[in-house]
Amino acid sequence: MLTNTLPRYEILDEFALQELERGWRRIVSELGIEFLYDEALDYLRGAGQDVDGQLVKFDPDWILEQVAKAPSQFTLQARNPERSVQVGGDTMVFSAVYGCPFVREGLERRDATYDDFQNLVKLAQSFPQLDSPGGTICEPNDRPLDSRHLDMVYALLTLSDKPFMGSVTSGPNAQDTIAMAEMVFGADSLDETPAIISLINVNSPLRYDDRMLAALVEYAKRGQATIVTPFLLMGAMSPVSVPATLAQQLAEGLAGIALVQTIRPGCPVVFGSFLSNTDMQSGSPSFGTPESAVGLLCTGQIARHYNLPFRGGGALTSSQVVDAQAGYESMMSLWPTFLAGTNFVMHSAGWLESALVSCYEKFVTDVECLRMMYEVFKPLEINEETLAYSAHQEVGQGGHFLGAVHTLERFRECFYRPLVSSTENYERWNRNGGNDTAARATEIWRKTLEEYEQPELDEGLREELKAFVDRRRTELGD
Amino acid sequence: MLTNTLPRYEILDEFALQELERGWRRIVSELGIEFLYDEALDYLRGAGQDVDGQLVKFDPDWILEQVAKAPSQFTLQARNPERSVQVGGDTMVFSAVYGCPFVREGLERRDATYDDFQNLVKLAQSFPQLDSPGGTICEPNDRPLDSRHLDMVYALLTLSDKPFMGSVTSGPNAQDTIAMAEMVFGADSLDETPAIISLINVNSPLRYDDRMLAALVEYAKRGQATIVTPFLLMGAMSPVSVPATLAQQLAEGLAGIALVQTIRPGCPVVFGSFLSNTDMQSGSPSFGTPESAVGLLCTGQIARHYNLPFRGGGALTSSQVVDAQAGYESMMSLWPTFLAGTNFVMHSAGWLESALVSCYEKFVTDVECLRMMYEVFKPLEINEETLAYSAHQEVGQGGHFLGAVHTLERFRECFYRPLVSSTENYERWNRNGGNDTAARATEIWRKTLEEYEQPELDEGLREELKAFVDRRRTELGD
Numbered sequence: 024m025l026t027n028t029l030p031r032y033e034i035l036d037e038f039a040l041q042e043l044e045r046g047w048r049r050i051v052s053e054l055g056i057e058f059l060y061d062e063a064l065d066y067l068r069g070a071g072q073d074v075d076g077q078l079v080k081f082d083p084d085w086i087l088e089q090v091a092k093a094p095s096q097f098t099l100q101a102r103n104p105e106r107s108v109q110v111g112g113d114t115m116v117f118s119a120v121y122g123c124p125f126v127r128e129g130l131e132r133r134d135a136t137y138d139d140f141q142n143l144v145k146l147a148q149s150f151p152q153l154d155s156p157g158g159t160i161c162e163p164n165d166r167p168l169d170s171r172h173l174d175m176v177y178a179l180l181t182l183s184d185k186p187f188m189g190s191v192t193s194g195p196n197a198q199d200t201i202a203m204a205e206m207v208f209g210a211d212s213l214d215e216t217p218a219i220i221s222l223i224n225v226n227s228p229l230r231y232d233d234r235m236l237a238a239l240v241e242y243a244k245r246g247q248a249t250i251v252t253p254f255l256l257m258g259a260m261s262p263v264s265v266p267a268t269l270a271q272q273l274a275e276g277l278a279g280i281a282l283v284q285t286i287r288p289g290c291p292v293v294f295g296s297f298l299s300n301t302d303m304q305s306g307s308p309s310f311g312t313p314e315s316a317v318g319l320l321c322t323g324q325i326a327r328h329y330n331l332p333f334r335g336g337g338a339l340t341s342s343q344v345v346d347a348q349a350g351y352e353s354m355m356s357l358w359p360t361f362l363a364g365t366n367f368v369m370h371s372a373g374w375l376e377s378a379l380v381s382c383y384e385k386f387v388t389d390v391e392c393l394r395m396m397y398e399v400f401k402p403l404e405i406n407e408e409t410l411a412y413s414a415h416q417e418v419g420q421g422g423h424f425l426g427a428v429h430t431l432e433r434f435r436e437c438f439y440r441p442l443v444s445s446t447e448n449y450e451r452w453n454r455n456g457g458n459d460t461a462a463r464a465t466e467i468w469r470k471t472l473e474e475y476e477q478p479e480l481d482e483g484l485r486e487e488l489k490a491f492v493d494r495r496r497t498e499l500g501d
Numbered sequence: 502m503l504t505n506t507l508p509r510y511e512i513l514d515e516f517a518l519q520e521l522e523r524g525w526r527r528i529v530s531e532l533g534i535e536f537l538y539d540e541a542l543d544y545l546r547g548a549g550q551d552v553d554g555q556l557v558k559f560d561p562d563w564i565l566e567q568v569a570k571a572p573s574q575f576t577l578q579a580r581n582p583e584r585s586v587q588v589g590g591d592t593m594v595f596s597a598v599y600g601c602p603f604v605r606e607g608l609e610r611r612d613a614t615y616d617d618f619q620n621l622v623k624l625a626q627s628f629p630q631l632d633s634p635g636g637t638i639c640e641p642n643d644r645p646l647d648s649r650h651l652d653m654v655y656a657l658l659t660l661s662d663k664p665f666m667g668s669v670t671s672g673p674n675a676q677d678t679i680a681m682a683e684m685v686f687g688a689d690s691l692d693e694t695p696a697i698i699s700l701i702n703v704n705s706p707l708r709y710d711d712r713m714l715a716a717l718v719e720y721a722k723r724g725q726a727t728i729v730t731p732f733l734l735m736g737a738m739s740p741v742s743v744p745a746t747l748a749q750q751l752a753e754g755l756a757g758i759a760l761v762q763t764i765r766p767g768c769p770v771v772f773g774s775f776l777s778n779t780d781m782q783s784g785s786p787s788f789g790t791p792e793s794a795v796g797l798l799c800t801g802q803i804a805r806h807y808n809l810p811f812r813g814g815g816a817l818t819s820s821q822v823v824d825a826q827a828g829y830e831s832m833m834s835l836w837p838t839f840l841a842g843t844n845f846v847m848h849s850a851g852w853l854e855s856a857l858v859s860c861y862e863k864f865v866t867d868v869e870c871l872r873m874m875y876e877v878f879k880p881l882e883i884n885e886e887t888l889a890y891s892a893h894q895e896v897g898q899g900g901h902f903l904g905a906v907h908t909l910e911r912f913r914e915c916f917y918r919p920l921v922s923s924t925e926n927y928e929r930w931n932r933n934g935g936n937d938t939a940a941r942a943t944e945i946w947r948k949t950l951e952e953y954e955q956p957e958l959d960e961g962l963r964e965e966l967k968a969f970v971d972r973r974r975t976e977l978g979d
Binding site: 228262300308342354409410429441443444445 | 528556708784822902919
């Protein structure tokens with residue numbers, strides 16, 4: 024977890040914020056939002072909103088009253104208390120890629136399996152730059168669809184001791200996640216402090232579907248955190264305009280957060296952003312774009328305006344392989360991620376090919392980028408010691424500092440030390456195989472997996488979790 | 502030329518600026534700076550500074566008095582007046598890579614030639630994101646050392662009509678550059694408005710060498726712009742500390758700028774920064790690092806504090822090939838370049854392998870990054886039109902915007918359109934050859950060279966320039 028005390032980079036003026044406010048207010052009040060789940064409709068009807076079939080038209084002031092009940096920051100428990108994190112304020116929490124059906128390992132691209140899932144959780148556990156493995160780090164396609172959420176939660180709780188993300192594929196799956204978390208954290212502790220954070224996507228534009236809503240309701244009832252995220256690829260799910268998309272993101276996001284607060288006032292919830300654009304030539308989604316960078320900078324400012332923790336960013340790219348495009352697009356999204364002070368960052372490592380692929384090598388290059396960004400966002404201390412005048416006195420004119428006392432005392436720790444980047448001169452690099460970054464990354468993730476150590480877990484608890492998984496799998500008919 | 506009206510990202514507080522002020526003052530006054538050129542020493546002695554042999558100890562207040570005479574912005578003429586640029590204030594001027602002895606073309610790395618020089622100037626002329634080809638875009642190693650500056654200036658003046666950088670390898674070479682510029686711009690116009698901008702590197706620490714000083718003196722006498730640049734790889738040419746290096750950069754840079762103002766008060770001059778670090782494991786220089794990003798952000802703030810236009814940044818990397826590292830390191834330096842509002846950006850395109858290599862493919866991927874950054878730093882307009890409420894009214898809940906009237910009216914221009922990046926789905930990308938970004942870049946620079954059109958030039962002027970080159974080459978014995 025990074026505490027980012029550097030300034031936020033804000034590009035909206037007061038007038039712009041007012042225009043966006045006007046924008047979301049008329050969307051929720053005049054057009055309304057569909058909620059395809061009766062229990063959610065009951066809550067909103069009960070709170071006095073205008074419900075017609077599945078369409079809800081909101082009083083924007085009521086929305087803001089509800090939103091004001093959400094905490095501006097909260098603790099998310101990890102099963103290892105040292106790895107618990109704060110979500111909101113100046114902190115930034117990083118989790119791995121989420122939701123990819125395929126994996127890439129070197130030159131091979133294939134369906135993701137449960138083995139891959141476990142490997143990627145182990146990598147997320149191993150690198151300290153990641154605060155959480157996230158949830159669906161890849162789809163374990165070799166496990167039955169109805170019960171694979173159990174396998175995923177089991178792996179997340181046993182192979183890692185960092186905070187994790189819960190299943191959102193249905194209400195009962197959310198209940199399973201909560202039941203397993205209760206075994207690990209205890210029901211009381213879970214009620215007091217959330218130990219699950221889950222991604223609730225909006226079926227944009229202006230619609231929440233039944234499965235996501237059912238999961239949202241379950242988690243909210245138990246005080247577990249959700250990340251309510253309008254899913255906005257401009258041109259497809261929103262207009263071809265950043266301001267219009269920001270207004271829509273506010274309309275959808277604030278309405279969902281208001282629902283959470285109606286279910287359980289004070290429940291931790293995160294204002295989510297997943298905002299990029301469609302390539303209008305091909306119709307393909309496009310990631311690591313300038314528009315998404317601008318959208319992210321604005322989103323941070325907007326979330327702070329409404330006093331909400333927010334999610335956004337990551338190391339996004341549309342590239343098919345770990346090449347230059349993968350590098351520059353990932354940085355095109357990571358820089359605004361940090362400049363905006365993003366509180367919860369999904370997709371921080373491993374994302375490739377517009378999130379179709381969880382990539383082992385990309386995991387490593389993304390960790391390198393995170394490590395560099397952590398270094399940039401460390402406050403610079405300027406004082407007599409760092410001014411190092413003694414070194415200037417020692418070296419004087421025309422010499423070099425390699426052997427200066429000041430250098431010798433600090434040379435091991437004075438600069439960022441790369442993980443996979445190379446500064447080798449050409450001859451040496453060539454002699455060592457002339458491997459590009461992706462090839463060097465292969466060596467690093469393999470070694471990291473070899474050196475992985477499973478975090479301690481009580482054997483009785485493990486058996487209890489295992490028994491639950493087995494029982495539920497049988498009940499689900501798999 | 503970009504006018505960057507977005508906010509500057511500033512990370513130094515008033516106390517930090519005061520500490521840096523204290524830092525450079527004691528360096529120039531107590532330790533002093535060596536100037537290995539008599540004429541420069543004469544100027545400084547004449548201005549009352551304490552000259553002992555080649556060591557000059559300065560009165561810091563005198564330095565600031567001189568620095569105050571430098572314009573905070575100035576016009577740099579191009580031979581096509583439409584391509585003249587403003588240096589300073591809110592504008593950002595981008596020039597290509599500078600100084601590389603090698604080139605890389607696809608998989609081949611070899612000594613750079615004059616053919617390469619011409620090709621790279623043509624590329625810089627062709628891409629509108631570059632405001633200038635720069636100067637030594639690569640070393641034309643197949644041309645004689647003593648007269649190759651003539652070949653370079655000739656190519657810069659004939660193959661491009663954008664502003665160019667002059668030779669700094671000696672006083673006479675600077676005079677040759679001025680003589681050729683006089684033919685193109687006329688002596689009076691040259692005196693009034695600079696048409697040459699030249700890179701004067703400090704032989705850091707705390708020493709200016711004779712060749713660079715001789716060039717500086719020639720250019721200053723004729724009112725041509727120089728970029729006075731401390732050459733600081735922390736650990737080698739400066740202490741292993743960003744603050745100490747910033748103090749040294751100020752000491753060296755302000756002293757050189759004071760010299761320029763002593764020679765010709767009001768002469769345009771740029772506060773230059775070339776600040777990165779040594780890899781302390783290998784001793785190699787390291788580019789695109791977090792430390793250089795922080796240094797650049799601070800440099801911008803410092804230059805504004807002293808009311809000077811400044812140079813810094815670029816698309817820097819230590820990578821040996823156009824791979825993921827080349828991508829993410831270039832962005833690691835381009836983001837702070839823009840956030841700092843850097844007025845003159847050298848090395849904006851083509852830099853590879855710590856500036857040993859000018860790379861054709863990297864040229865293209867860097868232009869892509871520049872294009873994206875231009876887009877990010879375009880002010881966002883939020884108003885009734887961009888809020889696009891009509892599109893929301895048209896699409897409503899659960900639909901898509903691909904066919905909306907608002908979309909159809911704007912789909913060609915609404916988003917950034919990539920140059921070399923691909924959003925193709927995997928199957929299509931594979932069918933099209935499965936080329937990575939570097940391979941696709943090869944196609945683009947070749948096509949760009951094929952489509953290159955030489956800018957108009959009066960035939961008599963061309964012959965005059967050619968005759969000068971031939972005569973001077975003979976005089977120089979080549």
